[in-house]
Amino acid sequence: MISFLLILITALFFPGIILRIKSITSGRKGPDILQPWKNILILLRKSSTFSSTTSYIFQIAPVIYITTIICAMLLMPFAGYKLIFGFNGDFILFAYLLALGKFFFILSAMDTGSSFEGMGANREALYSMLVEPAFFILIGTIALLTGYTSMQEIFANLQLANHYYFIISIILIYLLIQIAMIENSRMPVDDPKTHLELTMIHEVMILDHCGFDLALIQIGTTLKFAIYGTFIANFVIPVNLPIVLQLSIYFSTQIIFAAIIGFLESFRARKKLMKNPQFIVSLSSIALVAFILSLLLLHQMLK
Amino acid sequence: MMDFLLILPVVLSLLILIISSKLRYYFALFITLYVSVISSIPAISLLINFGSTPFVFYIFSTEIIIDNLSAFFMIVTNFTMLTGMLFSKGYLQPYLSKKSSYEIAIHYCNYLLLHVSMLLVLVFRNGFAFLIAWELMAVSSFILILFEGEKRSTLKTAVNYLIQMHIGFVFLLIAFLICQSETGNISFDALKIYFANHNNSFLFMMFFVGFAIKAGFIPLHTWLPDAHPAAPSHVSGTMSGVMIKMGIYGIIRVLSYVHFDLYLIGFFILLISAISGILGVMFAIIQHDLKKLLAYHSIENIGIIGMGIGLGTIGLGINNPLLVMLGFSGALLHVLNHSLFKSLLFYSAGSVYKNYHTHNIEQLGGVIHKMPKTAAFFLIGSIAICGLPPLNGFISEFLIYLGLFKGLTTGTFHNSILMLLAIIALVLIGGLAIFCFTKVFSVVFLGTSRKKMENEVNEVGNDMLFPQLLISLAIIAIGLFPMIFIKPITIIVSGLFKINTDSYILSITDTFSKIGIISITLIVITGSLIILRSKMLKKRKVNYGTTWGCGSANISGKQQYTGSSFANNFSDIARPLLHIKKEYNQISENEIFPAKRSFYTHPEDVFKKTILKIVDFLMMILKKLARLQTGQIQHYILYAFIFILLIFILMYLKFI
Numbered sequence: 003m004i005s006f007l008l009i010l011i012t013a014l015f016f017p018g019i020i021l022r023i024k025s026i027t028s029g030r031k032g033p034d035i036l037q038p039w040k041n042i043l044i045l046l047r048k049s050s051t052f053s054s055t056t057s058y059i060f061q062i063a064p065v066i067y068i069t070t071i072i073c074a075m076l077l078m079p080f081a082g083y084k085l086i087f088g089f090n091g092d093f094i095l096f097a098y099l100l101a102l103g104k105f106f107f108i109l110s111a112m113d114t115g116s117s118f119e120g121m122g123a124n125r126e127a128l129y130s131m132l133v134e135p136a137f138f139i140l141i142g143t144i145a146l147l148t149g150y151t152s153m154q155e156i157f158a159n160l161q162l163a164n165h166y167y168f169i170i171s172i173i174l175i176y177l178l179i180q181i182a183m184i185e186n187s188r189m190p191v192d193d194p195k196t197h198l199e200l201t202m203i204h205e206v207m208i209l210d211h212c213g214f215d216l217a218l219i220q221i222g223t224t225l226k227f228a229i230y231g232t233f234i235a236n237f238v239i240p241v242n243l244p245i246v247l248q249l250s251i252y253f254s255t256q257i258i259f260a261a262i263i264g265f266l267e268s269f270r271a272r273k274k275l276m277k278n279p280q281f282i283v284s285l286s287s288i289a290l291v292a293f294i295l296s297l298l299l300l301h302q303m304l305k
Numbered sequence: 306m307m308d309f310l311l312i313l314p315v316v317l318s319l320l321i322l323i324i325s326s327k328l329r330y331y332f333a334l335f336i337t338l339y340v341s342v343i344s345s346i347p348a349i350s351l352l353i354n355f356g357s358t359p360f361v362f363y364i365f366s367t368e369i370i371i372d373n374l375s376a377f378f379m380i381v382t383n384f385t386m387l388t389g390m391l392f393s394k395g396y397l398q399p400y401l402s403k404k405s406s407y408e409i410a411i412h413y414c415n416y417l418l419l420h421v422s423m424l425l426v427l428v429f430r431n432g433f434a435f436l437i438a439w440e441l442m443a444v445s446s447f448i449l450i451l452f453e454g455e456k457r458s459t460l461k462t463a464v465n466y467l468i469q470m471h472i473g474f475v476f477l478l479i480a481f482l483i484c485q486s487e488t489g490n491i492s493f494d495a496l497k498i499y500f501a502n503h504n505n506s507f508l509f510m511m512f513f514v515g516f517a518i519k520a521g522f523i524p525l526h527t528w529l530p531d532a533h534p535a536a537p538s539h540v541s542g543t544m545s546g547v548m549i550k551m552g553i554y555g556i557i558r559v560l561s562y563v564h565f566d567l568y569l570i571g572f573f574i575l576l577i578s579a580i581s582g583i584l585g586v587m588f589a590i591i592q593h594d595l596k597k598l599l600a601y602h603s604i605e606n607i608g609i610i611g612m613g614i615g616l617g618t619i620g621l622g623i624n625n626p627l628l629v630m631l632g633f634s635g636a637l638l639h640v641l642n643h644s645l646f647k648s649l650l651f652y653s654a655g656s657v658y659k660n661y662h663t664h665n666i667e668q669l670g671g672v673i674h675k676m677p678k679t680a681a682f683f684l685i686g687s688i689a690i691c692g693l694p695p696l697n698g699f700i701s702e703f704l705i706y707l708g709l710f711k712g713l714t715t716g717t718f719h720n721s722i723l724m725l726l727a728i729i730a731l732v733l734i735g736g737l738a739i740f741c742f743t744k745v746f747s748v749v750f751l752g753t754s755r756k757k758m759e760n761e762v763n764e765v766g767n768d769m770l771f772p773q774l775l776i777s778l779a780i781i782a783i784g785l786f787p788m789i790f791i792k793p794i795t796i797i798v799s800g801l802f803k804i805n806t807d808s809y810i811l812s813i814t815d816t817f818s819k820i821g822i823i824s825i826t827l828i829v830i831t832g833s834l835i836i837l838r839s840k841m842l843k844k845r846k847v848n849y850g851t852t853w854g855c856g857s858a859n860i861s862g863k864q865q866y867t868g869s870s871f872a873n874n875f876s877d878i879a880r881p882l883l884h885i886k887k888e889y890n891q892i893s894e895n896e897i898f899p900a901k902r903s904f905y906t907h908p909e910d911v912f913k914k915t916i917l918k919i920v921d922f923l924m925m926i927l928k929k930l931a932r933l934q935t936g937q938i939q940h941y942i943l944y945a946f947i948f949i950l951l952i953f954i955l956m957y958l959k960f961i
Contacts, residue, residue, distance in 0.1 A: 049845035053852040055753050055860075057673045059684075062835060069830040073823055087823060089816040091707040095694060095823065098735075102693040105739055112747030112866065114852045115671075120866025127743050128874050131736030138732045142713055142725050149714045151707065199855065209853050214841055279878055286729075297721055 005080035005232055008249075012228040012256045013221075014039060019257060023264025038224070045217035053210050055115045063110030064215040068222040070103035075225065078232050081248050082158030082241040090151045093141050097134065100185070103222070104130050111207035118199040122206035125275070129191060129203070132282040133184045139289035140177055143170065143296050157236045166299040171237055173292045178237070179262065180285055182230035186223060189267045191278050201275065227263075231256040311364050314340045318417035326406045330394050333413040337390045337420060341383035344424050348376035348383075352793045367434050373797040374561075375427040377637060378554050382427070382547045384779075385644045386420045388772035389543040392652050395769035396539055396659060412452055416540070418445040419548070426551050432481040432491035439477065439551075443470040446548060450536045462531040469528040473518035477555075480511035496562040505565045512559045513574075520552025521604050522611065523581040524912045530588070533600035534664060538655020541596060542648035545603045550640050553610055557633070560618060561801050568622030572723065575615025579730035582608025584882070586737040590744065590872050591885055591908040595654050595664045598745060599647065602690060605734060606643045610636045612727060613705045616712065617798075619723075625715065626804040631708030633798040634791060639701035641790070642783065646689035646698060649776040653683040656765040657749065661758070666748045666868045673750040675762040680750045682773040687742040689780050692735050695824030697783035700791070703820070706731060744871040753862040785824050787817045869906050884909040 018035035025032025034040070052060065076087045077096045104126065111123040145151055147167060148159040161167055184191050187204030199206050208219055235255040239248050273281055317336050324332050347360045351373060359372035371379070393416070401409065422445060425438035447470070450463040485491040488498045499508065514525065521529040529549070533541040556574075563570065585604030592598040613636030620628025656679045657672055658664060673680040689696040709731065713724040764770075783790050791813065799806045854860045876885055886907040892899050933944070955961050 049847060050842060051848040051850055054849045055671070055852050057680075057751065058677070059673070059751060061838075062831075065834045065838060066831055069827055069834060072830060073827045076823065076826070087819055089819045090812060091703060091710060091816065092819075094703055094706045094710075095699075095820060098692065098694055098699055099823075099827070101691075101735070101739060102688070105688070105691065105693060105743060108743040109747055109751065112743070113751040115752030115860070115862065115865045116852045116854065117864040117866065118853075118855070120871065123743070123747070124866065124871045124874060127740045127871075128878075131733075131740050134736045135729050135732045138728055139725065142710065142728055145710055145714055146721060151710045151714060213845075214838055279874075293725060294722075297718065301718055 003086065004083055005078045005085075006075050008080060008252060009075050009078065009225060009228045009232055012231060012253070013224045016227050016231070016256065016260050017224050019260035020264045020267070023261050024268050027265065027268040038220075042217045042220050045212075045220070046214055048213040050213040050215065053114050053116075056110075056113045056210070059106070060110045060113040060210075061215075063106040063113075064211065064218040064222075066106045067103040068218045068225075070099045071222045071225050071229070074099045075229060077153065078229055079154040079157050079236060080232070080252070081236065081239040082154065085154045088152050088154035093153050096153070097137060100226070101130070101134075107207065107219075110211075114210045116210065118206050119209060121200065122203050125203045125278075126187070126207060129184060129278065129282055132279055133181055133285065136177060136282075136285040136289045137181055139286060139293050140174055140181075143174065143289065143293045146293070146300065147296055153236075158241055160237070161240060166296065170292055170296050170299075173288065173295075175234055175237055177285060177289055177292070178230065178234050179259070182227065182234075182259075183263070183266070184282060184285075185230070186227055188263060189270055190273050190281060193267075193272045196272070201272075227260075228256070231259045234259055311343075311369075314343075314417065314421050318414050318421070321414050321417070322407070322410045324410075326401075326409065329410060329413060333417060334390055334394075336417050337387055340417070340420055340424070341387050344379050345383050347371050348379040351376045352380070352797075368430055369428045370430050371428055373800050374554070374557065377794070377797055378427050378550065378640070379424055381550065381641050381644050382420070382423050385543050385546040385648050386416075386423075388648060388652070388776055389539040389546075390416065391772040391775075392542070392655070392769055393537075393539040395766050396537060396655050399659065400537075408452075411448065412537075415445040415448040419449060419543070423547065423551060427554060430493045432485070432493070432495075435493070436474070436478060436481065440474060442548065442551065443467065443474065446540075446544060449540045449544075450532050452537050452540070453535070456535075459535045462535040466528045466532045469518060473515045473525075476511055476515035476518075480508055480515060483508055483511070493558060493562065496559065500562050500564045505563050506569060509559060509563055509566075509570055513556060516552040516555035516559075517577075518552070520549050520556070520607050520611075521581075522577055522607060523584050523604060524915075526581070526585075526604050527910065527913045527916060529604060530597050530600045530910065533603070533651075534594055534596035538596070538651050538658060541600070542651035542655070545600065545651060546644040546648035549603060549607065550644065553607070553614070553636070553640055556614060557636075557801070560614070566622075567618055571615050571618030571620075571622050573615075574611055574618060575723070575727055578608045578611025578615055579727060580608070581605070581611060582734040583730055583737070586734055586741060587879055587882060588908070588910060590737065590741045591876055591883055591906075593665050593667050593868055593906070593908075595657070595666050595669075595745065595749065596651070597664070598666075598741070599650055599654060602650075602738070602741070603643075603647060605738065606639065606647065606690070609702065609705065609731070609734065610639045610643070612731060613637075613639060613701075613708070616705060616708045616727070617802075619712070619720075620708070621802060623716070623720070625712070626806055627715075627809050628708050628712050629802055629804050630795055630798055630806045630809060631704050631711065633802070634794045635701050635704030635708060637794050637797065638704060638783075638791065639698075642689065642697040642701050642780075645776050645780050645783075646686045646696075649682060649773055649780070650686040650690065652769070652773050652776075653679045653686065656769055659765060659769075660762045663756075666745060668756040669749045670755040670862060670865065671751065671753040672762075676764045678764055678770055679773075682770075682777055683750065684746060685777045685780060687746050689784075691738045691742050693739070694820070695781075695784045695827055697780045697787075700783060700787040700817070700820070702731065702735065704791070707816070740875060744868055748866070748868045748871065752865045755862045755865070755867075785828075786821055788814060788821065791817060869904075882911070884911055884914070 015035055017038035022032045022035060074096050077092045079085050079088060108123045108127050111119040144156050144160055148156050150156050150159060183189055192203040194205055196202050208216060211219060235252045238255055239251050314336055321329060321332055348371060359370050361370050419442060422438050422441035426442060429435040429438055447463055447467045450466055453459045481491050484495055484499045487503060488495045518525045533545055536544060582605050585601050585608055589598045589601035592601060613632045617629045617632025620632055661669060689698040692698040692702040709724045709728045713721050716724060795806055851860055876883055888905040
């Protein structure tokens with residue numbers, strides 16, 4: 003349950019930090035750290051307008067999107083502490099829960115019958131399909147390093163497993179950051195701040211959502227970021243430290259993660275849409291390299 | 306007594322030809338029920354008691370054995386055949402006036418024969434009896450496909466189907482005959498003796514090819530994407546749901562006797578299944594024909610089942626009972642799951658066809674507003690087939706995933722790489738399936754309609770919705786309470802391959818009860834949030850307007866994404882593997898006011914093209930040889946003389 007609460011706390015500040023960093027780097031003061039949540043609260047109080055072409059799918063999709071994320075949060079471990087819902091292969095359920103949310107999200111975009119949203123929906127479908135293997139190879143690598151198949155056991159044993167861990171973990175953390183950026187439709191692949199519908203992915207899919215539904219989607223996206231941040235934090239938090247230190251490492255990791263995103267988005271240009279699939283597939287091949295590397299190292303060690 | 310009980314349905318199904326057309330459906334339903342009940346009683350009692358002693362009895366001195374594996378497949382068969390029969394009442398309604406009474410009677414008669422023959426395939430152990438049942442299955446399904454035989458394409462497809470089934474049959478026959486010549490006996494049990502003393506991989510390959518044609522493994526699948534769309538929907542549902550699974554049954558049955566080379570065989574099955582899975586779903590994405598698309602998904606799911614079997618066989622090869630249990634349990638559970646969601650999808654596609662008279666998804670759209678219940682069933686089927694929680698498809702894929710990850714962590718160097726590649730294949734299959742079903746569901750059911758309908762479309766009747774409801778409940782039950790279904794399956798597997806799995810049951814129980822809890826949590830949170838949302842919206846003023854169109858309020862159905870445009874960015878990437886013919890004329894430079902244009906895409910099956918090339922080559926040679934056939938008796942006598950002379954020379958030279 004610790005990670006569940008931690009993700010909630012982090013999510014409060016996460017979007018604010020990204021926004022602040024982006025403002026500062028572009029020479030502005032920037033809004034209050036809690037401003038994104040204030041916006042969400044305003045949205046929650048607003049009334050709604052629905053497109054008359056839509057059906058019940060459009061109405062339930064945002065709810066399912068956020069519940070899948072909440073359920074995925076239940077599976078996230080923290081520094082090897084015992085998890086109520088930890089079991090063998092929990093990361094498979096984790097990935098597939100997020101996929102279920104995306105499935106409904108794509109359907110809700112297509113439900114409007116809009117040519118823009120169709121465009122976003124099919125890009126999202128393609129990119130999330132392409133990024134999935136990278137995530138699974140990454141999990142496969144750490145499962146191989148530790149010999150366990152549940153996230154809690156993997157992270158409890160990862161750093162102790164062998165001393166090559168630190169070499170490989172650099173690649174893995176890099177990959178995780180990139181995967182998090184793609185899964186949350188951020189910079190090199192998608193830019194949430196762009197104002198041309200033709201070049202957007204995630205934002206174009208929510209053109210017709212408003213009020214309560216839009217708030218749910220934004221909360222979901224924020225939580226998803228915090229989940230990936232927790233994932234990265236699990237790589238760096240040593241398991242045998244007192245909890246106060248672990249918590250401080252956790253929060254500093256999350257802040258650094260948010261800052262990295264802020265900096266990346268400030269100084270990096272978005273890729274051409276045509277180049278995106280190549281970029282995403284290249285992540286899988288990097289992950290594959292990490293896997294083969296750890297396999298080689300493991301067998302060398304055993305000999 | 307037993308003889309009588311088993312012969313009765315065959316006689317009764319022939320009786321259907323003379324019964325009055327009003328009572329015919331109810332009579333057929335009665336026989337289906339009778340057959341299902343009489344065969345399910347021993348099957349269920351076997352699975353509930355976890356009894357390892359199979360039922361053995363004789364009809365006409367032919368041995369019939371119902372063991373755990375047969376029992377499992379029998380229950381799957383009975384359920385799907387029953388829902389198919391229930392669905393057929395509404396689906397065949399429009400045909401009653403078009404078709405003659407005899408054609409309908411022959412259809413039902415063959416439906417029943419298909420049911421009986423599949424059950425017989427599962428219980429016969431004697432090779433000849435098995436092959437006769439196998440043949441009966443092929444012929445009855447051939448006549449079922451031929452239902453709309455007045456269409457030339459259907460006729461062609463059906464004959465193609467019959468030929469391919471017989472190629473498979475020949476492989477099985479030869480395999481059994483090899484076994485007989487070596488052991489003097491022709492039955493599955495004789496295989497045990499054969500495999501203990503001879504080279505295993507060759508005979509297994511003969512069986513595998515024979516069974517794989519039925520199951521639809523790529524590249525032996527070419528009959529499948531044509532035959533399923535040609536048949537009426539309840540037949541495609543049952544054919545795809547259970548008939549192709551007879552191939553899987555055969556493979557598992559033969560595997561249970563194999564002694565040596567298990568690692569190699571497992572590797573081979575895993576490889577060909579991964580290829581089938583990925584290519585199957587890739588071909589599916591580019592289809593426009595709804596039923597053809599579903600047929601390609603059958604190939605994909607056969608691939609997933611095969612990956613489970615391959616994993617289990619590798620487990621047997623390296624002596625790892627956990628892999629055996631996870632692999633084969635995943636495969637068997639996926640057999641059940643696929644029979645459920647695939648028949649559901651075919652039935653709801655049939656409902657759409659009944660009202661819109663087209664399978665072309667590019668002409669549909671906005672069906673959810675006219676047929677909300679059918680749309681809901683199709684949605685359930687889509688989520689299940691994509692392997693997403695909380696429905697049943699996830700559970701079986703999870704078992705296979707877990708097995709692959711376990712193999713990854715425990716295996717050797719080669720094994721780890723193999724398992725990782727299999728994981729990537731399974732992930733890709735899952736991702737592509739999601740891509741495909743978001744496309745199908747949204748193009749067919751969401752948005753607005755693309756074609757003007759002449760008459761008002763309404764939801765189909767309750768008689769067609771009821772079987773879909775039954776299947777949906779089963780799908781949800783497996784998703785939410787997986788343990789109830791997995792436990793008997795692990796017992797089947799451990800009995801069949803004689804492995805001890807008791808030590809793993811505890812961790813499996815823990816895993817699946819937690820998955821069940823999370824699935825239920827998911828549903829509870831979703832439900833309560835939906836209630837909260839509707840309460841919030843009730844207090845506020847909700848407006849309705851047109852979809853935002855960049856300032857334009859004149860939105861028409863033509864602006865929506867079509868199936869082709871949704872698949873476009875995928876087919877760009879996958880172009881080397883797929884063949885899509887585009888048919889359009891480009892806008893020329895001096896065309897200031899563009900004329901009206903059309904755009905069509907025609908997806909083609911690469912394998913079918915290759916096979917056709919080989920066939921064309923053979924035809925060319927045969928045509929040249931046909932010159933020998935002059936029709937003059939003197940020439941034939943000359944050939945006979947040359948032949949005798951040839952034998953004489955060969956004997957003289959001591960070649961023969």
